[in-house]
Amino acid sequence: MVRDVAIATELLERLRAEADASADAEVCGLLFGDGLRIKDARACRNVHPTPARRFEIDPPALLTAHREQRRGGPRLIGCYHSHPSGAPIPSVTDADAAAPDASLWLIITVDDARAWRAVEGGALHGRFDPLRLVPTGLRG
Numbered sequence: 001m002v003r004d005v006a007i008a009t010e011l012l013e014r015l016r017a018e019a020d021a022s023a024d025a026e027v028c029g030l031l032f033g034d035g036l037r038i039k040d041a042r043a044c045r046n047v048h049p050t051p052a053r054r055f056e057i058d059p060p061a062l063l064t065a066h067r068e069q070r071r072g073g074p075r076l077i078g079c080y081h082s083h084p085s086g087a088p089i090p091s092v093t094d095a096d097a098a099a100p101d102a103s104l105w106l107i108i109t110v111d112d113a114r115a116w117r118a119v120e121g122g123a124l125h126g127r128f129d130p131l132r133l134v135p136t137g138l139r140g
Contacts, residue, residue: 002132005104005115007038009135012113015041019082020110025051028081030065031104032074038106038115041080054093055081078104078118088114095125104131 018027028046033039042065048056057079065076083089088107090098098105100120105128107114115131122128 005131026055028055031078080106090128095127
């Protein structure tokens with residue numbers, strides 16, 4: 001059964017614009033919300049040595065998000081990144097990098113976006129299960 005994950009249309013459009021503005025490198029960032037609703041996203045620096053083909057979220061940004069969550073801040077539920085020259089489907093490289101921790105992975109292109117959950121034994125590459133991304137008119 002494919003589950004729905006909601007995201008405000010305005011937020012989704014912001015992430016697509018971010019991907020469009022950086023067509024030569026993968027953009028990346030953190031997702032905040034609850035289990036099935038993406039309420040916000042925070043862009044992070046891609047520190048991977050080959051950002052045109054891979055991403056790595058800036059470790060201090062990730063640590064900051066975890067600290068904020070522990071202090072009552074927004075709940076970190078996953079990450080996003082773009083595929084500048086491909087489909088919004090996790091690659092084998094993405095699967096190798098993903099921990100099977102049930103976090104959300106949102107992969108965006110200029111024209112599309114798809115959500116995935118990182119799990120052990122997932123349907124795609126043994127690591128990802130697809131989710132249905134449902135844009136909503138409501139923010140947060």
